[in-house]
Amino acid sequence: MSGRVIVITSGKGGVGKTTTNANIGTSLAKAGKKVVMIDTDLGLRNLDLLLGLENRIVYTIVDVVEERCKLKQALVKDKKNPNLCLLAAAQTRDKTAVTEEQLKDICEKLKKDFDFILVDCPAGIEQGFQNAVAGASEAIVVTTPEMSAVRDADRIIGLLEAKEEIKSYKLLLNRVRPNLVKSKDMMSVDDVVEILSADLIGIIPEDTGIITSTNKGEPIVNDEKSLAGKAYSNVARRIIGEDVPFLNLEEENSVVAKVKKFFSGLIGKEK
């Protein structure tokens, strides 16, 4: 078995790298793939919290690198899905505790046993980013429809293109609010794609359910009613190679939207 190593990165912080990682990982595992997630955000780890595995961590990636344990020992199995594993970051160390070579080595070893290795990248473009990207051959660039996030994503794509190891990269647009897009208060999907000229792999709508799911330590893909959850599982299916159309976010909107539509129809197109 030779797994695919995918790094999930963004440049800017707070756009949803870790959430994306947890959800894509969980849906890939649900689809029967063997998945391991590596948290490379040393010192500011969060992935374990999102998965609700915080209390199970005994060894971290730093312990593996410093040979205090074997790689297999450090893999924390998910509560529900045995196909899903987490290699946690150390909380009490910083990014310099691991080098690019060491991460590459770990990825190579994990490739043998897993279908997918998802690397959660820290924000920024310093050592942490370099480490995370080192072992990967594919990348998912997460961005939100905001100017600052798009600018940072552009910078990241530039850096990724300069790396020989990265064979392909895809764009994931997070926290899209169809209402705002409609009222032209937010950049549209097309705008972002045009600026970045990159292939889209998914559009995730803004969802308040994400907040609760993060606090509970339960990825939102496990909630079948959630639109964001559905969007994330679609991303996972696209990664596997299925051809899944993008969700029509506007149509899925609630009664409120329909009422608004009705009224705007009455008033006419004043804007």
Added chain:
Amino acid sequence: MEKGYIENGFIVDVSNACKTSEIIYELSTILDLPDAQRKKVCLKLGGIDLSAIQLTSIKALVESMNSEIEFISTDSEVTSLAAKELGINLSKIENKVPTPDFNLEEEGRNKVNKELEKALDKIFGDNNNEIKTFSEEKHLNELRKETENPEVPEYTQKPIRDTLFAEPAENSGQSENITDVTDSEIDSEELAELNKFNRELEAANNSGNIEEDYENITYEDIKEQLKETEKLPTLYIQRTLRSGQSITSEGNIVIIGDVNPGSEIIAAGDITVWGVLGGIAHAGTSGNRYARIRALKMNAIQLRIADVFARRPDNANIPYIQKTDTFVPEEAYVSRNQIYIHKLHEE
């Protein structure tokens, strides 16, 4: 008079006593010790003749001190009769394992193992009421070594043994009712999960059969160890430990402040937190299983004492903010390969 210390029960040897009052005195002294609380008692009476009335008073004494008599062993016929009258179990403490019943043996692959299982059942009872003498235990270990089947982990026999965050139930004196840190009950599913986790850890740590070394513990050993911990230097910290911060010490650690999630305290001795313990605490790193972890509020993500691990239960509904108006000081200790937490202050 000698007394033995065994995890879930005591063997109290009073066979040298001359009077009933002496027996009662000895029993009350032993049962008064903090480590004797909620444990079962096994009385070794030797050749002493006790009437039913005397035995009743001893039984009443034991029960009044939150214990109960599991069984007695006696050579005297008078005492045996009295015990039968009162419905107290009789047992001979011998350096022998009861002979397994070979006639009932069904056809199976692991013949020897089944015999062993039966023998163990006879001594241990069905559940957790484990009372045995040291010599028996030694003998058992020998037996185990001979017949050990590596594919059958020892845990399967008494899964309750490796539950995590378990706290001895207050009323029944049996550790079947298990409460976690936040006093919510762990259901059987959770229990199984925890057991599994611990077994995985055990395998991961490749710690082998450490149990043997720790089973023959006497009360004196504990006292001795507590003295040892007292001698260690103590690091005294007056601030709150935040995420990512780590404190390591070769001695004890006292923290006046909170220990936030994401931080860790590692000490060769005891750990005492005058505040909320929310991070990882590892006491007795040098292998001292007598080390203890205390906190005004025990909310640790993980507790580690020597080579024993315990994690916070998943189903514990832990609020985002720990209320600081109520504190329930708790202490974690190792008993029988698992970490227990008990309240330091009983209401």
